[in-house]
């Protein structure tokens with residue numbers, strides 16, 4: 374469970390996140406809002422790329438903001454990046470193995486853990502393939518597989534389907550939405566596709582100008598007149 378309390382950050386005087394409070398407790402939480410609403414900034418704040426000006430964030434009771442990005446990863450926070458972090462001259466298997474150096478894991482069951490992550494992401498057949506030989510979709514899947522290692526608690530996905538074909542994006546999102554059930558971790562999913570958010574997220578947070586515009590069960594949130602005005606143009 375992610376508990377955000379009075380979180381703020383400003384760039385050049387513009388409040389990108391403005392006194393945001395939200396308790397996110399669904400297995401898959403949607404995060405939507407118009408361009409510039411602060412969605413990516415929130416992900417950057419949570420993962421430690423951007424320091425908060427004020428506020429507090431608790432992940433399963435642990436205060437995140439005092440932790441370094443590395444410590445947050447060790448505490449189970451994961452994010453995907455817009456550009457895939459795949460090492461070109463390592464095999465898929467060794468790309469995953471390298472991740473294990475940074476997260477808590479049982480040495481004895483490391484191979485089994487890698488195999489589970491590869492199977493879940495459909496990469497088992499590609500285990501010996503070099504990073505440089507992978508296409509964009511396969512790279513995204515490697516990123517997801519890496520994020521699943523070492524007992525993740527919360528995975529942050531910022532428009533994970535961007536740049537993929539419709540079919541690839543659907544495949545990827547389906548995997549993302551199955552993560553809570555298979556790995557016991559929570560997912561925060563940013564996606565511009567409102568139909569997809571409705572179909573996959575039981576709870577949704579809507580940001581607008583860095584503020585919380587709505588939070589609640591997705592269907593209810595999408596019916597909210599303020600959300601329809603600001604986001605759906607209705």
Ligand SMILES: Nc1ncnc2c1ncn2[C@@H]1O[C@H](COP(=O)(O)OP(=O)(O)O)[C@@H](O)[C@H]1O
Pocket residue numbers: 384385387389406407408409410411412413414415
């Ligand atoms: N590093 C930065 N420096 C200055 N302004 C930024 C920076 N990152 C984001 N912003 C601004 O913060 C606001 C929120 O941006 P962002 O979080 O990228 O929105 P979203 O992901 O919802 O489209 C925008 O006005 C954007 O221009």
Ligand SMILES: [Mg+2]
Pocket residue numbers: 412413414
């Ligand atoms: Mg963004």
